[in-house]
Amino acid sequence: MKILIAKTAGFCMGVRRAVEMVLDAPGKHETPIFTYGPLIHNPQVLNLLEEKGISVINDIPSKAEGGTVLIRAHGVPPQAKDRLRAAGFTVIDATCPRVIKVQTIIGKHAGQGYEVIIIGDRDHPEVIGLLGYAGEKGHVAGNMNDLDALPAFEKAIIVAQTTQNILFFESVKERVIRKFPHYKIFDTICDSTGKRQAEVKCLADSVDALIVVGGRNSGNTQRLVEIAEQTGKPAYHVETETELDLKSLASAQCVGITAGASTPNWIIKRICRTLEMLPFNKHRGWLFSIQRTLLLTNIYVSLGAGCLCYTCSKLLGIPNYYSYVFISMLYVQSMHIFNNLTGTEADHYNDPDRALFYNTHKVFLAVLGFIAGAAGLIKAYTMGLFPFMILLVMSAMGLSYNLRLIPERFSSNFRRIRDIPGAKTLLITMAWGIVTAIFPPLSVWGRFDPSIVLVFIWSAGMVFVRTALFDILDMQGDQIVGKDTIPILMGEKRTMRFLKSILAGIIVTLFLSGAFHLISSLAFAIAICPLFLYIVLLVYERGYMLPGIQLEFLVETHFVLTGVITLVSCQ
Ligand code: SF4
Numbered sequence: 029m030k031i032l033i034a035k036t037a038g039f040c041m042g043v044r045r046a047v048e049m050v051l052d053a054p055g056k057h058e059t060p061i062f063t064y065g066p067l068i069h070n071p072q073v074l075n076l077l078e079e080k081g082i083s084v085i086n087d088i089p090s091k092a093e094g095g096t097v098l099i100r101a102h103g104v105p106p107q108a109k110d111r112l113r114a115a116g117f118t119v120i121d122a123t124c125p126r127v128i129k130v131q132t133i134i135g136k137h138a139g140q141g142y143e144v145i146i147i148g149d150r151d152h153p154e155v156i157g158l159l160g161y162a163g164e165k166g167h168v169a170g171n172m173n174d175l176d177a178l179p180a181f182e183k184a185i186i187v188a189q190t191t192q193n194i195l196f197f198e199s200v201k202e203r204v205i206r207k208f209p210h211y212k213i214f215d216t217i218c219d220s221t222g223k224r225q226a227e228v229k230c231l232a233d234s235v236d237a238l239i240v241v242g243g244r245n246s247g248n249t250q251r252l253v254e255i256a257e258q259t260g261k262p263a264y265h266v267e268t269e270t271e272l273d274l275k276s277l278a279s280a281q282c283v284g285i286t287a288g289a290s291t292p293n294w295i296i297k298r299i300c301r302t303l304e305m306l307p308f309n310k311h312r313g314w315l316f317s318i319q320r321t322l323l324l325t326n327i328y329v330s331l332g333a334g335c336l337c338y339t340c341s342k343l344l345g346i347p348n349y350y351s352y353v354f355i356s357m358l359y360v361q362s363m364h365i366f367n368n369l370t371g372t373e374a375d376h377y378n379d380p381d382r383a384l385f386y387n388t389h390k391v392f393l394a395v396l397g398f399i400a401g402a403a404g405l406i407k408a409y410t411m412g413l414f415p416f417m418i419l420l421v422m423s424a425m426g427l428s429y430n431l432r433l434i435p436e437r438f439s440s441n442f443r444r445i446r447d448i449p450g451a452k453t454l455l456i457t458m459a460w461g462i463v464t465a466i467f468p469p470l471s472v473w474g475r476f477d478p479s480i481v482l483v484f485i486w487s488a489g490m491v492f493v494r495t496a497l498f499d500i501l502d503m504q505g506d507q508i509v510g511k512d513t514i515p516i517l518m519g520e521k522r523t524m525r526f527l528k529s530i531l532a533g534i535i536v537t538l539f540l541s542g543a544f545h546l547i548s549s550l551a552f553a554i555a556i557c558p559l560f561l562y563i564v565l566l567v568y569e570r571g572y573m574l575p576g577i578q579l580e581f582l583v584e585t586h587f588v589l590t591g592v593i594t595l596v597s598c599q
Contacts, residue, residue: 042124068290105160148189191248232259235284242288249288333360335591358404365397461488
């Protein structure tokens with residue numbers, strides 16, 4: 029089965045902004061934190077917020093005992109905002125800028141005496157908020173009958189709820205232009221809504237069935253379902269992967285997935301993973317199972333570390349590299365297993381398959397991790413006290429990543445290394461860089477050489493790009509559990525640009541280092557690897573490949589490619 033995901037699926041700009049604002053609020057604003065009305069129409073996200081102590085208030089009390097209230101992306105009537113402040117709340121306004129634009133149009137024209145006709149759902153929070161800006165001049169039309177029932181006004185404006193069905197609004201416009209040419213029409217449907225709806229129609233041409241993911245109370249999801257059904261292809265509306273009708277989907281060769289503006293990426297990812305794992309998914313077959321097993325057990329990533337160490341040793345001209353390659357593999361294998369075992373909280377959202385695997389096989393994996401770690405240390409000990417001490421310190425640092433090192437009374441925010449913003453990516457980068465590029469030459473030569481820095485830059489740079497790309501794929505789950513990864517700090521687009529610049533820098537460094545004989549001429553050949561990773565970034569960015577086992581496998585493959593190129597070049 030082939031799976032196509034709509035590029036527009038998932039959080040729109042306004043919802044993402046509101047979710048980020050509320051997740052940021054506990055550290056920045058007076059607690060307790062509330063949202064005025066459910067933040068978004070997605071029960072899974074609301075449950076998560078509740079677990080994080082962010083609750084919903086539906087009514088404004090006359091007097092509150094402090095705390096902060098966030099106004100959601102839909103906006104509220106201006107009077108509601110005033111009442112929240114008067115009650116004693118600090119108010120964070122997360123109204124989407126595009127909704128604010130409609131509110132401004134309404135407020136301005138109502139002030140000039142225009143009647144305001146809002147084409148939308150009367151009970152939708154956005155429409156209730158918009159009506160507040162129209163005052164006595166507001167009218168709502170949810171269908172043509174409502175519109176026809178309105179009297180002819182001397183002057184009026186027409187606006188749409190931002191998530192309105194485009195086709196319906198087009199027919200409203202036609203009728204209004206015909207009957208009341210003096211009315212002013214503002215096309216206020218959000219372009220995110222327009223693109224999302226248009227994409228469902230395009231997607232339907234290439235697939236056998238469509239899955240629309242989103243809350244049942246979400247208006248924009250319901251409109252996507254309507255459009256999907258109108259295409260004539262079987263359409264399924266699900267909130268989570270547990271609702272997938274796997275029997276009906278079994279006959280589909282290609283399935284298209286889209287999602288409402290309030291659906292988190294990790295729910296879409298879970299749907300994909302469930303479809304990927306289907307036994308009838310012959311398209312994937314045994315190759316997919318092997319890839320999945322190699323990734324889940326970290327055997328492939330450990331092989332990658334060995335390949336990286338092998339290439340670093342060759343670049344530096346270290347003759348007896350076997351022990352270092354072996355130690356790198358054992359170290360990476362052990363650290364990845366232990367950190368997955370102690371940090372499955374984010375995986376619960378980002379990668380439920382991995383979380384389940386680690387939960388089911390925790391004893392076996394713990395033993396495997398322990399054996400790998402101990403074997404690496406024993407091997408290092410046999411090579412001397414210095415290599416042993418380096419590996420011991422690195423192992424201790426790696427193991428402490430998820431552990432609570434500082435008691436809560438000293439710090440509530442930074443108790444573990446992983447609580448430090450960006451720590452995960454930097455720590456993994458340093459650990460891999462040291463074990464693959466610094467550990468072998470320091471152990472053999474017992475002294476520092478500038479060529480070590482060049483090889484470290486290459487090795488650590490490649491690991492940094494790989495890890496930060498995985499962080500991009502896991503952004504929403506990480507955000508929910510409060511992990512500040514680099515993409516969360518920098519934003520996805522800037523991180524992508526940054527990663528591409530690093531890869532370009534690595535390619536230039538390799539060529540210059542090779543040209544000036546600072547390291548082995550192997551540098552020219554392995555420049556293919558950052559180029560390969562650059563292409564993988566582009567493939568993901570342009571939507572040619574979806575987050576999932578195959579993308580992950582491809583990313584890890586660049587390390588193995590490095591080893592193969594080195595092996596061939598050094599024959
Ligand atoms: S659909 Fe558009 S207007 Fe509505 S919240 Fe999202 S970005 Fe804003």
